[in-house]
Amino acid sequence: MDVCTLARWSAVAGLVATASCGDDRPDNDTLAQMTSIGVGSNASADGGDGDEEDTGEILDAGGGSGPPGGDGGDQSACPCTGVMDGIYVLNGNSPPSVWFFDPPANTFTQVGTLGCAAPLGWTANSMAIDRAGQAWINYYDNSLPGQERGKLFRAPLSNLGNCQELPYDNTPGSWWLLGMGYAAISETNDCDDLYVYRSDRYSEYPNFGPGGADLGRYNEATSQIEPIGATEYPVAELTGTGDGRLFAFAALDATAAALIHLDKETGTKIEEIDLAGLDITNAFAFAFWGGDVYFFTETAPQSGVSKVTKYDYDGNEGGGLSVYNANAGIHIPGAGVSTCASFVPPA
Numbered sequence: 045m046d047v048c049t050l051a052r053w054s055a056v057a058g059l060v061a062t063a064s065c066g067d068d069r070p071d072n073d074t075l076a077q078m079t080s081i082g083v084g085s086n087a088s089a090d091g092g093d094g095d096e097e098d099t100g101e102i103l104d105a106g107g108g109s110g111p112p113g114g115d116g117g118d119q120s121a122c123p124c125t126g127v128m129d130g131i132y133v134l135n136g137n138s139p140p141s142v143w144f145f146d147p148p149a150n151t152f153t154q155v156g157t158l159g160c161a162a163p164l165g166w167t168a169n170s171m172a173i174d175r176a177g178q179a180w181i182n183y184y185d186n187s188l189p190g191q192e193r194g195k196l197f198r199a200p201l202s203n204l205g206n207c208q209e210l211p212y213d214n215t216p217g218s219w220w221l222l223g224m225g226y227a228a229i230s231e232t233n234d235c236d237d238l239y240v241y242r243s244d245r246y247s248e249y250p251n252f253g254p255g256g257a258d259l260g261r262y263n264e265a266t267s268q269i270e271p272i273g274a275t276e277y278p279v280a281e282l283t284g285t286g287d288g289r290l291f292a293f294a295a296l297d298a299t300a301a302a303l304i305h306l307d308k309e310t311g312t313k314i315e316e317i318d319l320a321g322l323d324i325t326n327a328f329a330f331a332f333w334g335g336d337v338y339f340f341t342e343t344a345p346q347s348g349v350s351k352v353t354k355y356d357y358d359g360n361e362g363g364g365l366s367v368y369n370a371n372a373g374i375h376i377p378g379a380g381v382s383t384c385a386s387f388v389p390p391a
Contacts, residue, residue, distance in 0.1 A: 126177025227284025
């Protein structure tokens with residue numbers, strides 16, 4: 045989520061997630077248009093994975109081999125097309141753009157500039173990536189207290205300029221600031237759903253009062269959010285996996301956050317991990333990839349530049365948090381990984 049300081053308060057933006065299947069490597073023309081800024085071929089000096097080699101290769105979500113990649117194979121009812129095996133991030137600098145983060149190489153590559161016709165003054169907030177190679181973007185406007193509005197846009201990663209507004213239009217003052225992420229239906233069903241988190245309470249940041257928020261599911265047929273259940277946390281981003289898990293990056297206050305494994309059917313927590321020392325700053329996002337979790341937060345509050353912090357979720361590198369890239373070179377309010385992407389450590 046991206047936290048933009050407005051006249052009366054600050055508001056967050058950005059989000060999460062999907063994963064990996066059929067042979068959808070970008071063609072040569074597409075690759076030629078992608079310009080890498082080559083930031084950080086190795087982890088930063090603060091304890092990242094500096095021993096990971098930068099091969100310079102763009103990962104592919106192809107193979108059709110089923111788990112652990114997230115794809116049910118060539119006969120999948122929900123095949124993967126036009127999406128790479130890695131994390132896509134939203135660059136909130138104007139004009140908003142989408143970049144590809146290659147976790148093993150620790151590099152960011154520009155995919156393209158968004159062409160969403162959002163009203164003047166609206167802010168790009170959160171992003172999710174589906175199995176069909178499309179970016180879903182939440183835009184918001186909170187210039188009128190009590191009349192906050194949110195919209196959803198969708199653009200193909202192959203042509204981000206072709207961004208279309210979806211019919212969704214929230215009830216004023218509710219479900220306008222969203223955390224978003226796709227999660228597969230189950231370990232054996234790789235079709236997925238778009239989950240959303242009601243993060244409207246970011247207007248209270250950094251002094252959250254008691255109480256949580258709500259988890260919901262976006263119904264594409266009706267263009268409406270279907271509430272699932274109440275949650276313990278006032279604000280969160282979402283990311284999911286190809287084996288059906290859903291996670292939240294939950295902000296507790298200005299300097300405290302937690303990683304939450306959520307029950308997709310109720311919104312209750314299955315597991316809570318304290319992210320001690322991880323400041324959500326004025327923009328936060330995250331994604332699950334390769335058995336680990338990658339958090340995107342500012343290098344310092346309101347710096348306008350993001351860093352990458354890695355949490356060794358599977359514990360195969362000793363566990364814990366470490367700075368993976370001290371300066372991404374862009375400002376990241378949202379992140380998304382398809383349910384086609386790798387959710388266990390790559391071989």
